Amino acid sequence: MSAPDNAAAGAVPPDTGAPPAAEALVTALMTRDRFSQWLGIEVLEAAVGRAVLRMTIRDDMVNGFGTSHGGILFSLADSAFAFATNAGGLLSVAIDCSVSFPVAVRPGDVLTAIAIEQSTTKRLAFCDVTVRNQDDVIAGHFRGTVYRTAIPHQL
Amino acid sequence: MSAPDNAAAGAVPPDTGAPPAAEALVTALMTRDRFSQWLGIEVLEAAVGRAVLRMTIRDDMVNGFGTSHGGILFSLADSAFAFATNAGGLLSVAIDCSVSFPVAVRPGDVLTAIAIEQSTTKRLAFCDVTVRNQDDVIAGHFRGTVYRTAIPHQL
Amino acid sequence: MSAPDNAAAGAVPPDTGAPPAAEALVTALMTRDRFSQWLGIEVLEAAVGRAVLRMTIRDDMVNGFGTSHGGILFSLADSAFAFATNAGGLLSVAIDCSVSFPVAVRPGDVLTAIAIEQSTTKRLAFCDVTVRNQDDVIAGHFRGTVYRTAIPHQL
Amino acid sequence: MSAPDNAAAGAVPPDTGAPPAAEALVTALMTRDRFSQWLGIEVLEAAVGRAVLRMTIRDDMVNGFGTSHGGILFSLADSAFAFATNAGGLLSVAIDCSVSFPVAVRPGDVLTAIAIEQSTTKRLAFCDVTVRNQDDVIAGHFRGTVYRTAIPHQL
Numbered sequence: 228m229s230a231p232d233n234a235a236a237g238a239v240p241p242d243t244g245a246p247p248a249a250e251a252l253v254t255a256l257m258t259r260d261r262f263s264q265w266l267g268i269e270v271l272e273a274a275v276g277r278a279v280l281r282m283t284i285r286d287d288m289v290n291g292f293g294t295s296h297g298g299i300l301f302s303l304a305d306s307a308f309a310f311a312t313n314a315g316g317l318l319s320v321a322i323d324c325s326v327s328f329p330v331a332v333r334p335g336d337v338l339t340a341i342a343i344e345q346s347t348t349k350r351l352a353f354c355d356v357t358v359r360n361q362d363d364v365i366a367g368h369f370r371g372t373v374y375r376t377a378i379p380h381q382l
Numbered sequence: 383m384s385a386p387d388n389a390a391a392g393a394v395p396p397d398t399g400a401p402p403a404a405e406a407l408v409t410a411l412m413t414r415d416r417f418s419q420w421l422g423i424e425v426l427e428a429a430v431g432r433a434v435l436r437m438t439i440r441d442d443m444v445n446g447f448g449t450s451h452g453g454i455l456f457s458l459a460d461s462a463f464a465f466a467t468n469a470g471g472l473l474s475v476a477i478d479c480s481v482s483f484p485v486a487v488r489p490g491d492v493l494t495a496i497a498i499e500q501s502t503t504k505r506l507a508f509c510d511v512t513v514r515n516q517d518d519v520i521a522g523h524f525r526g527t528v529y530r531t532a533i534p535h536q537l
Numbered sequence: 538m539s540a541p542d543n544a545a546a547g548a549v550p551p552d553t554g555a556p557p558a559a560e561a562l563v564t565a566l567m568t569r570d571r572f573s574q575w576l577g578i579e580v581l582e583a584a585v586g587r588a589v590l591r592m593t594i595r596d597d598m599v600n601g602f603g604t605s606h607g608g609i610l611f612s613l614a615d616s617a618f619a620f621a622t623n624a625g626g627l628l629s630v631a632i633d634c635s636v637s638f639p640v641a642v643r644p645g646d647v648l649t650a651i652a653i654e655q656s657t658t659k660r661l662a663f664c665d666v667t668v669r670n671q672d673d674v675i676a677g678h679f680r681g682t683v684y685r686t687a688i689p690h691q692l
Numbered sequence: 693m694s695a696p697d698n699a700a701a702g703a704v705p706p707d708t709g710a711p712p713a714a715e716a717l718v719t720a721l722m723t724r725d726r727f728s729q730w731l732g733i734e735v736l737e738a739a740v741g742r743a744v745l746r747m748t749i750r751d752d753m754v755n756g757f758g759t760s761h762g763g764i765l766f767s768l769a770d771s772a773f774a775f776a777t778n779a780g781g782l783l784s785v786a787i788d789c790s791v792s793f794p795v796a797v798r799p800g801d802v803l804t805a806i807a808i809e810q811s812t813t814k815r816l817a818f819c820d821v822t823v824r825n826q827d828d829v830i831a832g833h834f835r836g837t838v839y840r841t842a843i844p845h846q847l
Contacts, residue, residue, distance in 0.1 A: 289416050321483050327663050482835075567756065596726065598727050638786050
């Protein structure tokens with residue numbers, strides 16, 4: 228593969244000494260994130276304070292009622308929350324999260340999570356994640372708070 | 383299958399017309415709960431309004447930071463919450479959940495979740511789940527509210 | 538004051554047998570809501586699933602640190618939440634609420650709360666309330682869930 | 693007033709250079725906390741990581757339904773949370789709080805809030821507050837997280 232092609236692929240940013248760009252950082256996080264990989268999560272968008280993820284519910288993700296286990300939707304939203312709040316370049320760790328479940332989710336459903344940072348302070352960031360199903364119905368309202376450490380991410 | 387074998391298996395209570403006992407109900411839920419099985423969850427105790435579960439964090443449960451994905455601890459707590467609140471015999475579905483993460487969890491850690499219903503009304507139940515690691519340190523504070531339907535569980 | 542003036546004030550809608558309009562309903566709720574009156578809350582907008590309220594922080598609303606007591610911002614948001622979710626005409630009662638505090642609020646600050654219902658089911662509604670100060674900085678992220686009874690409001 | 697009487701009142705601890713004792717610190721916070729005073733809050737107990745408060749619901753604390761405004765119970769719990777988490781001597785500010793309302797509260801009801809810190813890290817503390825009415829029925833489940841600054845309280 229030629230150098231221009233490689234640069235076009237964009238996975239490896241040039242070494243400029245600047246913090247890694249949001250997309251490259253989220254790609255690196257996703258590469259190491261074995262549980263998000265098991266979930267089949269795809270990253271549709273990644274930017275500072277914003278991430279959009281998608282996944283399809285499988286038969287091995289059900290609870291005892293035959294619907295999607297609540298932990299599956301939470302995990303999708305939690306990954307979106309982590310990507311959005313870490314994309315700015317500082318290691319940020321979850322403190323408190325909440326989730327509400329307006330409707331049941333079932334195998335075959337396709338969930339899309341949109342995470343948007345709502346406000347940030349020196350040490351905290353507050354982020355909302357809305358999860359919709361393939362019919363554009365809201366299946367989950369997630370909200371999370373991170374503690375922003377002073378440690379920059381390194382790829 | 384002979385009667386003694388059947389009795390030894392213990393999964394099927396005699397048909398008395400009474401609602402299924404809490405333990406048999408939780409066993410039935412767990413048998414169908416493919417995601418809790420993937421997590422490797424063991425049911426240590428199950429009673430009306432109470433459940434104790436245990437699991438070990440594996441390498442395929444990590445996030446992009448190499449620690450346990452927040453969705454793993456949430457899922458363990460959510461299963462304990464579901465078992466505790468459904469063990470009374472009425473189909474009960476999660477409305478709102480919250481979780482806080484005081485310490486990081488790592489592969490090899492053994493988590494134990496204790497779910498205890500704190501109060502119930504005709505249509506709602508409020509449940510706390512405390513998750514501790516193998517050093518008895520609290521790794522997660524979970525709280526959940528269920529809507530109690532009028533539909534009895536059937537095994 | 539003459540009768541036409543009185544009618545123009547609009548507090549009492551004509552008896553048409555239809556459910557009271559959102560604005561009239563919120564006016565009636567506010568008239569009886571002695572704590573919202575103590576807070577000095579003004580209703581700027583009221584519609585089905587939406588309410589906008591405003592208040593000014595007074596010296597008698599501080600906590601032991603001299604900043605606005607957390608319960609003051611919560612109460613403003615909770616009133617907006619109640620008005621937005623009840624304006625549809627069914628008695629709706631709060632189940633679970635959460636609030637986050639990105640910045641401190643001080644006497645003299647003017648807070649505006651915008652409540653917007655995010656999703657509804659037959660028996661539940663989920664509502665977000667964002668509270669901003671006079672500099673348009675977010676001072677509170679509130680989220681609440683109500684149980685929607687089948688009981689219509691009567692003025 | 694004589695010296696012995698003064699000592700018996702206990703409001704002013706001797707100047708030993710040590711951080712102020714939990715009780716003295718909570719007394720000082722309560723003295724400046726004009727909103728908790730308006731609520732009629734009494735401090736029954738105060739210790740590091742623990743506070744017990746009591747108040748009586750008055751007619752001027754109702755919402756539009758004639759029951760106690762949700763912000764009243766929240767405020768009582770929030771004061772207990774603040775006292776319990778600040779009693780250790782470091783200025784600690786609320787980040788995220790949640791509250792659930794199992795039963796309605798009415799004028800004349802007497803509420804008692806018990807706040808107990810559940811876990812602490814270097815910079816965070818997680819605290820539960822259970823609010824009961826005069827019949828020992830749980831009227832509120834509150835949970836809060838504080839950011840523990842490095843700033844010691846001074847009386």
